[in-house]
Amino acid sequence: MVGGGEGAFIGGVHRIAARLDDRFDLVAGALASEPARAHRSAAALGLDPTRSYADFEVMAREEAARPDGIEVVSIVTPNHMHAPVATAFLRAGIHVICDKPMTRTLEEAEALAEEVRASNALFVLTHNYTGYAMVRQARAMVGAGQLGRIRVVQVEYPQDWLTEPVGTDGAKQAVWRTDPTRAGAAGSLGDIGTHAMNLASFVSGLEPREICAELTSFVPGRAVDDDVQMLIRYASGAKGMLWASQVSPGNENGLKLRIYGESAGLEWLQTAPDSLRVSPFGEPPYLLSRGGPGLTPEVAEMGRVPAGHPEGFLEAFGNLYSATADAILAHERGEPRPLGLLPGVADGLAGMRFISAALRSSQAGGVWTAL
Amino acid sequence: MVGGGEGAFIGGVHRIAARLDDRFDLVAGALASEPARAHRSAAALGLDPTRSYADFEVMAREEAARPDGIEVVSIVTPNHMHAPVATAFLRAGIHVICDKPMTRTLEEAEALAEEVRASNALFVLTHNYTGYAMVRQARAMVGAGQLGRIRVVQVEYPQDWLTEPVGTDGAKQAVWRTDPTRAGAAGSLGDIGTHAMNLASFVSGLEPREICAELTSFVPGRAVDDDVQMLIRYASGAKGMLWASQVSPGNENGLKLRIYGESAGLEWLQTAPDSLRVSPFGEPPYLLSRGGPGLTPEVAEMGRVPAGHPEGFLEAFGNLYSATADAILAHERGEPRPLGLLPGVADGLAGMRFISAALRSSQAGGVWTAL
Amino acid sequence: MVGGGEGAFIGGVHRIAARLDDRFDLVAGALASEPARAHRSAAALGLDPTRSYADFEVMAREEAARPDGIEVVSIVTPNHMHAPVATAFLRAGIHVICDKPMTRTLEEAEALAEEVRASNALFVLTHNYTGYAMVRQARAMVGAGQLGRIRVVQVEYPQDWLTEPVGTDGAKQAVWRTDPTRAGAAGSLGDIGTHAMNLASFVSGLEPREICAELTSFVPGRAVDDDVQMLIRYASGAKGMLWASQVSPGNENGLKLRIYGESAGLEWLQTAPDSLRVSPFGEPPYLLSRGGPGLTPEVAEMGRVPAGHPEGFLEAFGNLYSATADAILAHERGEPRPLGLLPGVADGLAGMRFISAALRSSQAGGVWTAL
Amino acid sequence: MVGGGEGAFIGGVHRIAARLDDRFDLVAGALASEPARAHRSAAALGLDPTRSYADFEVMAREEAARPDGIEVVSIVTPNHMHAPVATAFLRAGIHVICDKPMTRTLEEAEALAEEVRASNALFVLTHNYTGYAMVRQARAMVGAGQLGRIRVVQVEYPQDWLTEPVGTDGAKQAVWRTDPTRAGAAGSLGDIGTHAMNLASFVSGLEPREICAELTSFVPGRAVDDDVQMLIRYASGAKGMLWASQVSPGNENGLKLRIYGESAGLEWLQTAPDSLRVSPFGEPPYLLSRGGPGLTPEVAEMGRVPAGHPEGFLEAFGNLYSATADAILAHERGEPRPLGLLPGVADGLAGMRFISAALRSSQAGGVWTAL
Structure with missing residues (x-):
C-alpha cells in the first residue's frame, strides 16, 4: 500500500x-x-x-x-x-x-x-460503487435490453460535509481535497462527480459525448468547485443530468441513479444499496434485493449474508478487491480480458476527460463541450 | 366554469x-x-x-x-x-x-x-401545488431565513404517461396536450415544467435569471417536447436544475423540490405531501407534518383532518379555491393585496417567460438564455 | 345530520x-x-x-x-x-x-x-378505512386466492395524541372519548381498535374466534384504556396480533395491515394509502398504486385524480358516501343486497362483540375469550 | 472455531x-x-x-x-x-x-x-444486533431517560424463508434449524424470537416478567414452530408484543424495534440499520444516523466509514468481535466487568428462560407464564 x-x-x-x-x-x-x-x-x-x-x-x-x-x-x-x-x-x-x-x-x-x-x-481503478450487487444487476438488465432503448439518465451525488469552510484545523482529507495542487483543479467534480459519471456509464453502457457544466464554489475562499450541475448528451441520443454537491445540508452520501428507457425504468440509491426498483411501463414497479429472487445468475451469487441482512459500502469495495484477486489469477492463467467488469485505465481516462471537459465548459461560461 | x-x-x-x-x-x-x-x-x-x-x-x-x-x-x-x-x-x-x-x-x-x-x-392562476400546507411551510421557513442564503435549488417533475405514442384513440387530454396548436409549442415544458419552476420560485423566493434548456421529443412523431432538462442561474447567485419528463416509466406525478442554503436544507415530495424534511447543517434532520408540531401559525391551521390522516392533491387544490373565496371577500372590503399568497397574473407571466426562454434556449442548441 | x-x-x-x-x-x-x-x-x-x-x-x-x-x-x-x-x-x-x-x-x-x-x-357504518381503493384491492386479491390460505394477520393502529393527560381545557373530543359514560368502557379499544379489527376482517375475510387482550391505561387518572395489545385466533386457523395505542409518541394515525398467506403477503399503511405492497413468495415484491396498472376492474375505476396525485382520508370517506348514494338508488330499484361492500349493522355488531370480548379478556387477567 | x-x-x-x-x-x-x-x-x-x-x-x-x-x-x-x-x-x-x-x-x-x-x-454470546451503532444509541437514550418511563415495547422479526416445506434436499441450515433434536424444541422462537427478545431487553433495559405466547407450525409436517406471537408484561409495568415469523412472504430479515415512553418514542429497523428515528412527544421526529450529528460520544466513534456510506450486518457483527478483543485485553489487565455491553451468559440464560416460558405458555393453550 x-x-x-x-x-x-x-x-x-x-x-x-x-x-x-x-x-x-x-x-x-x-x-x-x-x-x-x-x-x-x-x-x-x-x-x-x-x-x-x-x-x-x-x-x-x-x-x-x-x-x-x-x-x-x-x-x-x-x-x-x-x-x-x-x-x-x-x-x-x-x-x-x-x-x-x-x-x-x-x-x-x-x-x-x-x-x-x-x-x-493489471491496473484496477476503485470506482467502488460498481461493486454493489444491485448496480451489477442494473447493468445486466440494461445490457439485456430490459429497459429498451435508453432515453434519460439522471444521476446525482449530494453530500454536505463541505457546507462550511474547512479551517486549518480541518480534517486531513478535507484539506487536501479542497487544495488544487493536490486534488487537481476539480473539487467536488473530481471527488464525487467522477463517481456519479462512472456509475451512470457503467450501468447504462452509454458514452457521454457532450456536456454543459456549471461549477460553483459556494464557500468563500474555496479554490475548487463544491457544487456541479450538468447536462449530458450521450452518443446514443439519450439525455442526462448530473448533480454533485458537497454543500447540500442533510445529504450524507446520497449517490442515486435513475435510468429510463422506452419500456422500463430503474432506480438505485447508495443509502439503500441492497435494493433496486424496476418499473416496466404499464406494469407495477417491483423491488429486487441482493440475495433475493429475480436476479441474474452472476448477481445472485454476490453477497456474503442472506437477503435482508444489509451489506454496505465496505462489502461493495470488498467485491472489487475479490474480483481483483480473481483477475490476477485469470491473468496468470493467461486468460484474455481478465479484468471482466472491473474498472480500469479506460474508465480512469474517461473520468479525466470528463473532468477536463467539465472544467472547460464551465470556464467558458457554460457551453456545450465535447468529451 | x-x-x-x-x-x-x-x-x-x-x-x-x-x-x-x-x-x-x-x-x-x-x-x-x-x-x-x-x-x-x-x-x-x-x-x-x-x-x-x-x-x-x-x-x-x-x-x-x-x-x-x-x-x-x-x-x-x-x-x-x-x-x-x-x-x-x-x-x-x-x-x-x-x-x-x-x-x-x-x-x-x-x-x-x-x-x-x-x-x-381578480385573477387567480391555479398553480395548485402551492396550496399544499407543507409547501407553504417550506416557503415560510425559507422566508424567515432558516436555511440561510440559498445556494442550490433542485426541482423535478417526472411522469410516465406519455412514454408511448398517443393514438387517435388516445385520452382526450393526451391528444390536446401534445398538439402545439392547442397546448402551445411547449409539451411537458408547459404542462409540468411550469409547475416545477413555479414551485421552486414560490418556495425559494428566488428569481430565475438565465436558463440553459435541453428539450427533447423522444417519442417518434410527437410535435412537442416530452422531456425537459435545464440548468438555472438565479438572480441571487443560487444555482438550480429542473427536470420534467413525461416519458420516465415508474413515475406517476413525482414532483419533488429540494432547497439547500448555507445553514439548512429541505425536501418535499408531492407523493408524500403531508411531510417536509428539514436538515439543519450539523444537526439531525427532522420531519414536519401537516397538523403536527413545529409549524408556523398560518400553516398549523391548514388542513381539514388531523395529522397522520393524509390529505392530497384535491385538498391542496381546495386550499387555493378557499383562499380565492377569502380573497374575493377581502377585495370587496377594499383590502390591498387581497390575493395574499395566491398565484396570479405575475406568476402566469413569469411562467410564459420561462417557457419562451426555454424554447429559445433549446432551439439555439442549448445556450444560456435570459428570462 | x-x-x-x-x-x-x-x-x-x-x-x-x-x-x-x-x-x-x-x-x-x-x-x-x-x-x-x-x-x-x-x-x-x-x-x-x-x-x-x-x-x-x-x-x-x-x-x-x-x-x-x-x-x-x-x-x-x-x-x-x-x-x-x-x-x-x-x-x-x-x-x-x-x-x-x-x-x-x-x-x-x-x-x-x-x-x-x-x-x-338502510344502515351504513362508517368504517371509513374500507373506503380506500388499495384496501379494496387488497380485499379483492385475498378473495381471489392470490395469497393462498391466510396464515398471519398483523394489524396495528398507533397514535400519540393522548400521551399526556387531557385537562378540563382539553379538546372537546379528547374529553368525551376518555369518558366511559359517553364513549363506553373502551377507550382506544373502541376508538381505533375497532377500526383495526374491522380492517383486518374486511381485507382478510376471516372471522376472529378468540382473543387474548391486554388493555392498559397508562396515563394516571384515565378511566379507559389508552393502549390495547391482543392476540387473535381466527376461525380458519390463522393467527393474528392487534395493537392500538394512543400513547405512542411519533405516531399520528399509523393504521397498518399486513397479511401473509401460503403463497404471498401484502402490506398497506394509512399514511401512504395509495400504495399496496404485494409479495408473492419467491418473487420480487411489487407495488400497486391507486390508478396504476395491475388493479381489478372495480378498483381501477376508483379515485378522482390520476395515479401519483395523492388521495387521502377524505376521499376514502367520500367513497363510502358515494357508495351509500348508489346503495340508496339500488335499494329504490329493489335490488337485493344494495349495500355491496359497505360496512353495515353486522360489522357494527361484530365490533361491539369484539369490544366486549376484549374487555372481558382483559378484566379476567388476559385469558383467551370467545367473541 | x-x-x-x-x-x-x-x-x-x-x-x-x-x-x-x-x-x-x-x-x-x-x-x-x-x-x-x-x-x-x-x-x-x-x-x-x-x-x-x-x-x-x-x-x-x-x-x-x-x-x-x-x-x-x-x-x-x-x-x-x-x-x-x-x-x-x-x-x-x-x-x-x-x-x-x-x-x-x-x-x-x-x-x-x-x-x-x-x-x-470470558463467555460472549453473539446477539449480534446489539452491535449496531444505532442500537447502542437507542439503548443510551433510553438509559439516559430521554424517553421517560417506558410504556410500550413492540418488537418483531419476520422472515419468509421457511414459507414452504424444506425438502431433504433443503439447505443444510434449514434442515437442522427445523429439527428439534438439534435446534431444540423451539423453531423460529429460538432462531429469531430470542434475537427479538434480546434486542428489546438490551435497548429498553426492561426485564420481561410474564409472557403469553402463541406458537404455530403452519407448514404441514414441521416439528417446530415457524411463527411466534406473544404478549409481554415487563416487571416495570411496561407492556409489549413480540412477533417472529419464518413464513411471512416478503420479509427477508425484518427485525424492528419500537419503544414508547412518557415523553418520546424511537424506532429502529435492521434493514436500514444506520438510521434511528426519535420522536419526542409534541416535537417533530428526527433522524439520527451512524456517524452523523447528535450521537453520544461512544456511539459517535462507532463505524468504519463516514455517515451515509452504509454499514450492515457484518459490521455490526464485527463490532462484537472487536469489543471481545477489547474485553480480553481488559480481562488481562484485571479490569472488573471487562465485557461492558457485550452479551454474555446472563443474556444466554435469559434467552433460554424466555424460550422455556414461551413453550410452556403455548403448550398450556396460551396462558400467562412467568419467566
Whole structure:
C-alpha cells in the first residue's frame, strides 16, 4: 500500500476491503511520505519494519526484487501522487489498484494509460460503487435490453460535509481535497462527480459525448468547485443530468441513479444499496434485493449474508478487491480480458476527460463541450 | 366554469376543489364549445339549462347582466383558449380562476396581464401545488431565513404517461396536450415544467435569471417536447436544475423540490405531501407534518383532518379555491393585496417567460438564455 | 345530520365526504343537544332555520313527514347517542349513516341490529378505512386466492395524541372519548381498535374466534384504556396480533395491515394509502398504486385524480358516501343486497362483540375469550 | 472455531466479523464432526493441518497445552452442541464466543452458566444486533431517560424463508434449524424470537416478567414452530408484543424495534440499520444516523466509514468481535466487568428462560407464564 498512513480515510477502507474475503495480506507499505510517520503507521499495522518504506520508488524496486515481493499495490494517496506511484509499480511489473480520480490532470492520465498498455501488470481503478450487487444487476438488465432503448439518465451525488469552510484545523482529507495542487483543479467534480459519471456509464453502457457544466464554489475562499450541475448528451441520443454537491445540508452520501428507457425504468440509491426498483411501463414497479429472487445468475451469487441482512459500502469495495484477486489469477492463467467488469485505465481516462471537459465548459461560461 | 365538459380531466378537479370547503356553488357554465356537448355536460352536472352556454362570450355578457350572476369563473379549457376566455370575463368584471399555463404564447400572456391590470376583477392562476400546507411551510421557513442564503435549488417533475405514442384513440387530454396548436409549442415544458419552476420560485423566493434548456421529443412523431432538462442561474447567485419528463416509466406525478442554503436544507415530495424534511447543517434532520408540531401559525391551521390522516392533491387544490373565496371577500372590503399568497397574473407571466426562454434556449442548441 | 355542531371533529369530515362527489345536500340537522348551540351551528352551515332541530326525535318525525324530508341521516354524536338516534330514524324510515363504534354497549348493538332488521331503511357504518381503493384491492386479491390460505394477520393502529393527560381545557373530543359514560368502557379499544379489527376482517375475510387482550391505561387518572395489545385466533386457523395505542409518541394515525398467506403477503399503511405492497413468495415484491396498472376492474375505476396525485382520508370517506348514494338508488330499484361492500349493522355488531370480548379478556387477567 | 465447515452459513459470518478489524487470526478449528469434512474445510481456509481437529475436546485440550494456543474459540455449531463445546473450552481456560441461542435446553443453560462462573475465561454470546451503532444509541437514550418511563415495547422479526416445506434436499441450515433434536424444541422462537427478545431487553433495559405466547407450525409436517406471537408484561409495568415469523412472504430479515415512553418514542429497523428515528412527544421526529450529528460520544466513534456510506450486518457483527478483543485485553489487565455491553451468559440464560416460558405458555393453550 502506498499512502493510507495515520489520519487518512480511504487507506483504511482499502485495507478492510482487501481483508474482507481473505484474499489479500498486507505485507509492505510506503504509508506516508514523511519517514517517521510512514514507519509509525507501518508499525501500527504490524508490518515487518524491513518492508516499511518512506519512498514509493524504493518500495517498487525492492518489492519487485524480493522472491516474496508484493503481487499488487494499492495506491491511496492524494490524487496528485496517483500517476507517479502507479507508473513506478507498473514498470516494476506489480499490479496496481488505484483510487480515483485516476490522476490530477488529463495529461497525466493519458501518459498513465500508455504505461498500462506497455506493462504486463493489471491496473484496477476503485470506482467502488460498481461493486454493489444491485448496480451489477442494473447493468445486466440494461445490457439485456430490459429497459429498451435508453432515453434519460439522471444521476446525482449530494453530500454536505463541505457546507462550511474547512479551517486549518480541518480534517486531513478535507484539506487536501479542497487544495488544487493536490486534488487537481476539480473539487467536488473530481471527488464525487467522477463517481456519479462512472456509475451512470457503467450501468447504462452509454458514452457521454457532450456536456454543459456549471461549477460553483459556494464557500468563500474555496479554490475548487463544491457544487456541479450538468447536462449530458450521450452518443446514443439519450439525455442526462448530473448533480454533485458537497454543500447540500442533510445529504450524507446520497449517490442515486435513475435510468429510463422506452419500456422500463430503474432506480438505485447508495443509502439503500441492497435494493433496486424496476418499473416496466404499464406494469407495477417491483423491488429486487441482493440475495433475493429475480436476479441474474452472476448477481445472485454476490453477497456474503442472506437477503435482508444489509451489506454496505465496505462489502461493495470488498467485491472489487475479490474480483481483483480473481483477475490476477485469470491473468496468470493467461486468460484474455481478465479484468471482466472491473474498472480500469479506460474508465480512469474517461473520468479525466470528463473532468477536463467539465472544467472547460464551465470556464467558458457554460457551453456545450465535447468529451 | 368554461371548459370541463364530458371527458375532460381538470374540470372535475376544479369542481371538487371548489366544493370541498363549501365556499362556491356551480351555477353556470360553457362547458364545451360544441353546443350539444355543452348542454349535455351541463345537464349531467345539474345546471339550470338557462345558464348553460355554448359560447363563453355570451356567458360572460349574460352572467354579468344577471343580478344573481356568477362572481367568479373557472377556466379549464385547453391552453389556447385561456387568454380569450379570461379576457372576456375580466372585461365583464367577473373574477377569474384560470388553469395553467396561463396562455399559449408569451404575447398572449402580456396582453392578458394588461387586461388584469385594467380590470377591477381578480385573477387567480391555479398553480395548485402551492396550496399544499407543507409547501407553504417550506416557503415560510425559507422566508424567515432558516436555511440561510440559498445556494442550490433542485426541482423535478417526472411522469410516465406519455412514454408511448398517443393514438387517435388516445385520452382526450393526451391528444390536446401534445398538439402545439392547442397546448402551445411547449409539451411537458408547459404542462409540468411550469409547475416545477413555479414551485421552486414560490418556495425559494428566488428569481430565475438565465436558463440553459435541453428539450427533447423522444417519442417518434410527437410535435412537442416530452422531456425537459435545464440548468438555472438565479438572480441571487443560487444555482438550480429542473427536470420534467413525461416519458420516465415508474413515475406517476413525482414532483419533488429540494432547497439547500448555507445553514439548512429541505425536501418535499408531492407523493408524500403531508411531510417536509428539514436538515439543519450539523444537526439531525427532522420531519414536519401537516397538523403536527413545529409549524408556523398560518400553516398549523391548514388542513381539514388531523395529522397522520393524509390529505392530497384535491385538498391542496381546495386550499387555493378557499383562499380565492377569502380573497374575493377581502377585495370587496377594499383590502390591498387581497390575493395574499395566491398565484396570479405575475406568476402566469413569469411562467410564459420561462417557457419562451426555454424554447429559445433549446432551439439555439442549448445556450444560456435570459428570462 | 345529528351531532357535528361547533367544536366537533368528525361531523365536519362527514360533511366534506358527503359533498365531495356532489351526491348529497345537507338540508337539516340536530347539530347539538343544547338548542342555542344547535341553531348557531345550523346557521353557520347555512341550514334553513326551520330545519334546525334541538331534538333528534323531533327531527326524525318532522323530516319523515315532509315531502322534501331527508332521505338519509348522518349520526356523528358521541358513542352513547348512536343507538337512540339511529333507532329514531330507522323507525321513521330514514336511511342511517352512523359513525363507529356502533353503540356504547353490546346490548345496545344487539337491540339496534333488531331495529335494522325490522326497518326498511338502510344502515351504513362508517368504517371509513374500507373506503380506500388499495384496501379494496387488497380485499379483492385475498378473495381471489392470490395469497393462498391466510396464515398471519398483523394489524396495528398507533397514535400519540393522548400521551399526556387531557385537562378540563382539553379538546372537546379528547374529553368525551376518555369518558366511559359517553364513549363506553373502551377507550382506544373502541376508538381505533375497532377500526383495526374491522380492517383486518374486511381485507382478510376471516372471522376472529378468540382473543387474548391486554388493555392498559397508562396515563394516571384515565378511566379507559389508552393502549390495547391482543392476540387473535381466527376461525380458519390463522393467527393474528392487534395493537392500538394512543400513547405512542411519533405516531399520528399509523393504521397498518399486513397479511401473509401460503403463497404471498401484502402490506398497506394509512399514511401512504395509495400504495399496496404485494409479495408473492419467491418473487420480487411489487407495488400497486391507486390508478396504476395491475388493479381489478372495480378498483381501477376508483379515485378522482390520476395515479401519483395523492388521495387521502377524505376521499376514502367520500367513497363510502358515494357508495351509500348508489346503495340508496339500488335499494329504490329493489335490488337485493344494495349495500355491496359497505360496512353495515353486522360489522357494527361484530365490533361491539369484539369490544366486549376484549374487555372481558382483559378484566379476567388476559385469558383467551370467545367473541 | 468449532463448527462452520463446508456448507454452513454462520461460521463464515463469524470469520468475516473476526477479520474485519484485524483483531483476530483464525489458526485452529474443529470445523465439522466428520473428520474428512473437517480437514477439507480446514484446508480450504488455509489452516495448519496440525491444528485441524475432528474432535472439539481434543482441540480444547491440545490448544490449551500449546504455547501459541488459541486465546478464544468461536462456537458456530448447531444449537445442541453449544453447551458441550463451550464447557470443554471454558474448562481449558479458553475464552468462548458462542452463537445463540446459548443451548438447546434451559437445563443445559443453567449448567453452562455454572461453568462460566467457575471459569476464569470470558463467555460472549453473539446477539449480534446489539452491535449496531444505532442500537447502542437507542439503548443510551433510553438509559439516559430521554424517553421517560417506558410504556410500550413492540418488537418483531419476520422472515419468509421457511414459507414452504424444506425438502431433504433443503439447505443444510434449514434442515437442522427445523429439527428439534438439534435446534431444540423451539423453531423460529429460538432462531429469531430470542434475537427479538434480546434486542428489546438490551435497548429498553426492561426485564420481561410474564409472557403469553402463541406458537404455530403452519407448514404441514414441521416439528417446530415457524411463527411466534406473544404478549409481554415487563416487571416495570411496561407492556409489549413480540412477533417472529419464518413464513411471512416478503420479509427477508425484518427485525424492528419500537419503544414508547412518557415523553418520546424511537424506532429502529435492521434493514436500514444506520438510521434511528426519535420522536419526542409534541416535537417533530428526527433522524439520527451512524456517524452523523447528535450521537453520544461512544456511539459517535462507532463505524468504519463516514455517515451515509452504509454499514450492515457484518459490521455490526464485527463490532462484537472487536469489543471481545477489547474485553480480553481488559480481562488481562484485571479490569472488573471487562465485557461492558457485550452479551454474555446472563443474556444466554435469559434467552433460554424466555424460550422455556414461551413453550410452556403455548403448550398450556396460551396462558400467562412467568419467566
